[in-house]
Amino acid sequence: MDLRDTPEEAAFRAELRAWVEANLTDEIRRGRFEEAGRDWSRKLHEAGYAGLTWPREYGGASAPYSHQAIFLEEMARAEAPPHLGVIGLGMAGPTIIAHGTDAQKQKHLEKILSTEEIWCQGFSEPGAGSDLSAVRTSARLSLEGDHFVVDGQKVWSSFAHIADWCILVTRSDPDSDRHAGLTYLLVDMHAPGVDVRPLRQITGEAEFNEIFFTDVQVPVENVVGEVGGGWQVAMTTLLHERGTLGFALTAGLESQIRKLIALAKEKGATPVQRDAIAREWIGLQAVRYTNYRSLTTLMKTGIPGPEGSGAKLWWSEANQRVTKLALELLGPEAQLLSSNGNRQPGYWQHQQLRSRGNTIEAGTSEILRNIIAERVLGLPRSR
Amino acid sequence: MEFAFSQEQEELRREARSFLEANPEAPLSDLRELGWLGVSVPEERGGGGLSFVDEAILFEEAGRGLHSGPFLTTAVVLPALPQVDDQAWSVELDGLVPHLDTVDMVLREDMTAVPAGGETLETMDETRPLGRLSAGDGESMDGDFEPVRLRLLAALALEAVGVAQKALELGVEYVSQREQFGKKIGTYQAVSHPLADTYVETELARSLAFWAAWCVAEEDEQAAVAVAAAKAQAAETAVAACERSIQVHGGIGFTWEHVLHRYYKRAQWIDAFGGHAARQREVVAAHLLD
Numbered sequence: 001m002d003l004r005d006t007p008e009e010a011a012f013r014a015e016l017r018a019w020v021e022a023n024l025t026d027e028i029r030r031g032r033f034e035e036a037g038r039d040w041s042r043k044l045h046e047a048g049y050a051g052l053t054w055p056r057e058y059g060g061a062s063a064p065y066s067h068q069a070i071f072l073e074e075m076a077r078a079e080a081p082p083h084l085g086v087i088g089l090g091m092a093g094p095t096i097i098a099h100g101t102d103a104q105k106q107k108h109l110e111k112i113l114s115t116e117e118i119w120c121q122g123f124s125e126p127g128a129g130s131d132l133s134a135v136r137t138s139a140r141l142s143l144e145g146d147h148f149v150v151d152g153q154k155v156w157s158s159f160a161h162i163a164d165w166c167i168l169v170t171r172s173d174p175d176s177d178r179h180a181g182l183t184y185l186l187v188d189m190h191a192p193g194v195d196v197r198p199l200r201q202i203t204g205e206a207e208f209n210e211i212f213f214t215d216v217q218v219p220v221e222n223v224v225g226e227v228g229g230g231w232q233v234a235m236t237t238l239l240h241e242r243g244t245l246g247f248a249l250t251a252g253l254e255s256q257i258r259k260l261i262a263l264a265k266e267k268g269a270t271p272v273q274r275d276a277i278a279r280e281w282i283g284l285q286a287v288r289y290t291n292y293r294s295l296t297t298l299m300k301t302g303i304p305g306p307e308g309s310g311a312k313l314w315w316s317e318a319n320q321r322v323t324k325l326a327l328e329l330l331g332p333e334a335q336l337l338s339s340n341g342n343r344q345p346g347y348w349q350h351q352q353l354r355s356r357g358n359t360i361e362a363g364t365s366e367i368l369r370n371i372i373a374e375r376v377l378g379l380p381r382s383r
Numbered sequence: 384m385e386f387a388f389s390q391e392q393e394e395l396r397r398e399a400r401s402f403l404e405a406n407p408e409a410p411l412s413d414l415r416e417l418g419w420l421g422v423s424v425p426e427e428r429g430g431g432g433l434s435f436v437d438e439a440i441l442f443e444e445a446g447r448g449l450h451s452g453p454f455l456t457t458a459v460v461l462p463a464l465p466q467v468d469d470q471a472w473s474v475e476l477d478g479l480v481p482h483l484d485t486v487d488m489v490l491r492e493d494m495t496a497v498p499a500g501g502e503t504l505e506t507m508d509e510t511r512p513l514g515r516l517s518a519g520d521g522e523s524m525d526g527d528f529e530p531v532r533l534r535l536l537a538a539l540a541l542e543a544v545g546v547a548q549k550a551l552e553l554g555v556e557y558v559s560q561r562e563q564f565g566k567k568i569g570t571y572q573a574v575s576h577p578l579a580d581t582y583v584e585t586e587l588a589r590s591l592a593f594w595a596a597w598c599v600a601e602e603d604e605q606a607a608v609a610v611a612a613a614k615a616q617a618a619e620t621a622v623a624a625c626e627r628s629i630q631v632h633g634g635i636g637f638t639w640e641h642v643l644h645r646y647y648k649r650a651q652w653i654d655a656f657g658g659h660a661a662r663q664r665e666v667v668a669a670h671l672l673d
Contacts, residue, residue, distance in 0.1 A: 001392075001436055002385050003597050009384060066384060261671050274672060278664035281671055282612040286587035289594045292386040293586075300387065305592075310583030366572070372582055373575035375557050380567045382575065 003292070005070075013070050019047055020078045028081065034162055037084040041115035044083060050106050051089055051113045053244075058097055058109045069247040069291070076251030083376065085158060088112035088119035092167045094240040096186075099225040099233050104186065108165070118217040120163035121190070122154040122211055130367045132169065132234065133178040135214070137213060139170035139185060141220075148172065148185065148223075150193075150216040156361070160196045160209035163189045168213075169234050172227055182230030186222040193217075203353045246311035247360070250284065255313055256322050257284055260329075263344070267329045280322050289316050306376045313368045316358035323352035386593070388440070396440050399519050403448030403584035411452055420458060421467040423600070429467035435534070439596035442538040443589075446545025446621075448578050449645055451510035453482035455542060459534040463526055473499065474535060475516060478538050483514025491527050495521030506650040530599075533606055536614045537655050540592040543617035543653045546646050547585040547624035553643060554578050554628035561633075568631070577627040585624060588617040608670045615663035624646050625650050 005013060023043050028036045044050050052068045054060020057214045060065070077234030082090065096104050110248025111117040128134040135177070150170060160166070166187045173181030193216035225233040257280055264277055287310075294308025326348040327334040338346025359365045373379045389397070399419075406413065414420060422438040424430020431437075438458060445454055453471045461471035470487040473480050480489050484503040490496050501517040555578060558569035568574050595613035598606040625647035629636040636643050652661060 001387065001389075001593070001597060005384055005593065008585075218453050264672055269672065274668040275661060275664050278667035278672065280592070282664070282667060283587070284608075285594065285612055286591045286616060289386060289590035290587055292384055293590055296385055296387040307586035308588060314583055314587065366576075367581040369576040370572065372579040373569075373572075377551075377575075377578060377582055379555065379559060379569040379575050379578070382570045383573055 003289070009066055009070060012067055013074065016049070016071065016074050017078075019049075019289040020080065023047070024078055024080050030077070031081075033081070034084070034369050037081055038115060040081050041084045047113050050083065050085065050115070051093065052171035054093065054097065054109075054113070055090075058093075058105065061200050064361065065244060065295055068244050069295055072247040075252045076248070079255060083115070083254060084118055084159070084162075085112060085115045087121050087167075088115075088117060088165075089164075091237045091240055092119040092165070092186075095184075095224060095233060095237045098236050099184075099285060101221070103221060104224065108186070115233075117164045118159055118162055119165045119167065120157045120160040120167045120209075120211075121237075122157060122160075122187070124156045125153060125235075126155055130364055133182075133231070135169050135171055135182060137168070137170045139172045139183055139218070139370065140174075141172070142217075146220055148183070148218045148220065149251060150185070150187065150213045152213050152219055154211040154213075155199065155208075157196075157209045157211050158207060160189070160211050161198060161206075166211065167187060167224075167237060169230055174231075176228075179231040181228055182234070184230035184233040185218050186224060187213075187216065187218050191216050191218070201354075202356065202363050203350055244295075246287070246294065246308050246315075249312060249315040250288050250291055252324070253284055253319055254288070256319065257281055260322055260326050263326055263329050267331070269329060273325065273329065276321075276325055280318060280325070283314065283318050287311055287318070309368070309372055309376055312362065313365055313372075316355075316365060319358050320352075320355045323348060323355045327352055386590075392437060392440055392631060396436065396444060399441050399444035400447065402452055402588060403444055407448050408451050409669065411454060411457060412454070414454055416467070419454070421461045422458070424462050424467050426552075428465065429555035430461065435537075435600035436593065436596050439537070439541050439589050439593060442541035442669040443545040443548075443592070446649070447549045448545070449510060449649060451547070451640075455538050455573030456481055456486065456535070459531060459538050462534065463490065463524065463531050474531060476532070476535075479656070480516055481511055481513055483516070483655065484512060488518060490524070490528075490531060491516075492532075494524045494528050495616045496524055496525065497521035506652070508645075508652040510645065510649065511652055529607075532657070533599055533610045536610045536663075537592070537595045538659065539653045540588070540610070540613035540617035543591045543614075543650060544592050546621040546650050546653070547581065547588060547617070550621070550624040550628040550643065550646050550650075551578065551581045551585055553646075554581070554631050557635075558631050574631050578631065581609065581620075581624045581627050584620045588613070588620040592617050608667055611666035614657065615660040615667070618650065619660045621650035622647070622654055 028040045033240045048061055051060035052063040052071055053065055055112050056062040096108055138148050141146040141148055168187045169180055170183050170185055172183035193214040195212040197210045199208045199210050200206050290307050291311055294305040297305030330345055334345050336342050336345050374381050418431055419441055421430035422433050423435040426432035428430045453473055456473040458470050461467050473482050473486040473489050475489055475491045483499055483501055488496055490500050497519050501512040501515050503512055506512040558574050561568050591613040595609040596608040629643050635641055
């Protein structure tokens, strides 16, 4: 056990930190989401920081997961904008590498790394949230047998408004039930019949979208895995979503808590608030070191340790408490909108409202507790 | 960054677990024979020459096995002595001495070592009685008490993790067997979700406790804060783990004959000794805010 960076990890961190300092300009930091994001994503790719853990043969760096963890920590520390290709890099790409055809790899992987293609995810539907197996978006094979015709609606899709491609879970066998009869498709978001509408959320902004598919033609060569074998492919995608996610979340929480401490020093904190701040800082250390334990197991065995399964659950509830605590420290002016010239309340109001989504997105807390109860503790299944 | 146990450490854990399951009341002399005393003391001073992280594994397992002797208190004092001796030791904190009735010597916060003697008090956790020292002359020792205090609080945090782990295991086992309304009660989410929370909190507490142990072993500058953080979180986790386990056990968990109340009392003892969680968090808050 050694909780310090190895000399090699320390060198990677130092090099990355220096690079961020030189390249993360104020223009990028303050720029508009899409343009600044494209600019930043291109720079990351050119410097070799996109696809760190992807195999070298597919244009990645074949770096150990510890580098990905350090990368996520340093990005959060610098408050860098998100990489626009997160869904391509973290979900679509690894899924294509695991299950895709050579032609699909040729066509997409390089463009995912360079952010030439932005990807979105079409999994959730109005009637299929936690229960992905209830998917109803249909994919009917054409009479010629060379393409599928896709009809249906997806929801909660980040980046869909700027995406070029979508990883889509469809029901290809109309008589099938639940996990059987699903097919995983790569869909061109510029194809006729694809309609994206922003979904306004409680923060007032539209971070997510609804996607409507009306008679959209998708060539059969865009099937990933087997026709009817979409469930297994979708599970690969979700496994990658949860892989090093813990590090990104923890790093984000660390920067929130740093701001919270600064706010408490500025505004003063009651003994009760001091206790609450200490509690959140302790929780942050706990989840950070738990991620390290899970990562060490991942690097030794290829499978993350089970203890990491609680990271997202803990983080989401901690983020809700931290943002509320900040509003409490701000006092009554916490209610004033930033149009009154109050930047601080505006930031924390937004963060607090946004945090309500944290316990819902990427697995509701209820589903995560079920997973821990059944798969980690081995309790009898509830369904 | 490597946060994992070596094969030797895993082996030590297995050995400790099976020994303590069979002998929860093993006398100190048995543990000495196993080489469990002075694990982290250098060999030239009569110790095992290993790290406090190795010793930490024993503290966690002693908690899981609800070991009843003065192992923990002796183990945290030995590194402060010029040479590992054969006596049973305890420490005095806030005027209270654990195991006063069974130890030979007591180390006080002013670094005087006094022969054990005084009044043994009836204590809620019967397996770890507290006592008050009678006035007596002591021998002054070299060094500071602070490292002893840090080892003690870190060891208590580790013990708390073991307590939480056992409470969780008992709960999981029970709800996987007990049937009501024709179903195993573990299928009800109102029953399973509190156990999932205990699992998450116990793993978080374990990470903190071993981080604290590592900081103590490395004499890291963060040691005092890490120890306060670990003690606060682990003690509260152990208390909550026992409370949830008692709840999912239903009536049987509330009986004297069931072992759970002994774990519950140990968890509360750990939280209280050396300062409750809120007092530990004030140390952390001062570090962050003052």
